[in-house]
Amino acid sequence: MGESLGVWVFIEVNDKKIEGVSLELLGAGRQLADKLNVPLAGVLLGDGVKNLASDVIYYGADIVYVVDDPVLKLYRTEAYMKAVISLAEKYKSEIFLYGATPNGKDLASAVATDLSTGLTADTTMLDVDLDKRLLEASRPAFGGNIMATILCKKHRPQMATVRPKVMQALDPDHGRQGKIIEEELHLREEDMRTRVLRIVKEVTKTANLSEADVIVAGGKGMGDPQGFQLIHDLAETIGASVAGTRDAVEAGWLPHELQIGQTGETVTPKLYFAIGISGAIQHVVGMKNSELIIAINKDPNAPIFDVATYGIVGDAHEVIPKLIQQFKELSKEKGGELSYA
């Protein structure tokens, strides 16, 4: 274990652009590396991605390991795993972070198996125990009512996938210097057992959700589909996007794409209405970074009030119609818009 050095971040690239979560992880990784007094490295794989290496440094890395190979043009487990394993075996790291995206999770699971090491999924908090040089990777557990800190005591690297939008990226420092190390692997296309035939971009409701400025989300407290209709009514009144909790999705009131939380989407709108939502951690991790949170719940002790900027204690079925009416009245005063910014 003595030779294990450095904090690594897998840099996910799609459409020649670094994913936001990778930049966030460089920010989080920088803090861990500083505490441990070790270098921070980015692992950059792809075809024609070399030019992105300087960005990885600007966002906090000291070293960038680059494998540029036509076989790595599009993500495939087998090709990416081979590249990561060969780097991990040659250079060693003590902590290795991946974004909890479909590709990041897929890759990390495969790499952890081959390296016989521990992997914590969907982490939302990261820290280190300096004495033991242990990564403390915390995540919501058991459907999301408590947090569990997962440790990997004896195996290296300690690996974790981290939820997008919970860590903070640094502002890029364009004067920052670092080392770029290129490796050649000579991967062969004929060794690959999968082919990506086509990539289809869907401007789904999910995409709209992550861009939305205002989201109205409903939970179990809405009671039934008729009750949940009030969520749609309020959203329509103020031009917001509709979302909901796992319970609302499981009850069939809402498609899965519109679920906010640990097993759904993470959103950071400017305004988030949490209505009839108790505030289980499972849900809260997906919305707590919203700028302004309004909670409406009839239980004054509901944990959602701990994350809310403003809370109304009351029955959503009574509050929402009044809220809609009030918005409409205000908008009349201002000629159709509540805000005249």
Added chain:
Amino acid sequence: MHIIVCVKQVPDTKIIKINPKTNTLDRRSAPAILNPYDAHAVQEAVKIKQLTGGTVSVLSMGPPQAVSIIKKSIEIGADKGYLISDRAFAGADTLATSYALSKALERISEEQKIDMVICGKHAIDGDTGQVGPGIARRLDMPPVTNVIEVTEVKTEERKINLKRKQLGGYEEIEAQLPCLLTVEKEVNEIEYAPMPNMIKAARYEPVVWTVDDLGEVDRSQLGLKGSPTVVGKMFTPPRRAGGKKLEGTIDEQVKELTGLLREKQDLFRFNVNS
């Protein structure tokens, strides 16, 4: 075509309660169910079998009570069920779980070669999604995770076409058989179980194996011993500097709220539709 589905018995997390004093899970409070994603995995295997012919087997690791989810899988249409159950498996994290399951899969493949393994995207009690890809590595099969559609199974060519969920859309993938898939719920709708399946399930007794039945196994890679990760501590998350609960009647609160929102007019812009 021999398709094996890995299934897990999980507490229904929708219903489960946490003991507020000890912060631990009150497992008795929740009924044990077939992991919902795994139900879709079984359904997909049955759908593929209807096209290609062959056998659908299910495999689970768990306590003896996990027989109930194998029966559930038989109801959906699986032909055969295997349960590996042994104290030696207890306390396994994802790495040790994928090891134990892959050993059982190797044993099953000695009886009948495996063409495809299907797993649910993740189990709702752990939410990790790491076991499926782990099994794929151990059996040296190409994994395709987050599958939302099985488009075509080309038995002659030994290939399968799939749609895989991706950031901002999906990708179409062609994979060689044998391969391992993990499926999202969108992949299919669970169909009502036909009566003959129900009758078969009620009487069905799966093959139950202990560690000793699995052939050559490195016991140090099983259960708690074989698990590199441990739970350090459990805690309720740090509370955010609490918000402001508004006061007064509902009408007063609603008025105050809209007033407060107007003050934040630099933040966002409503277009109120009347």
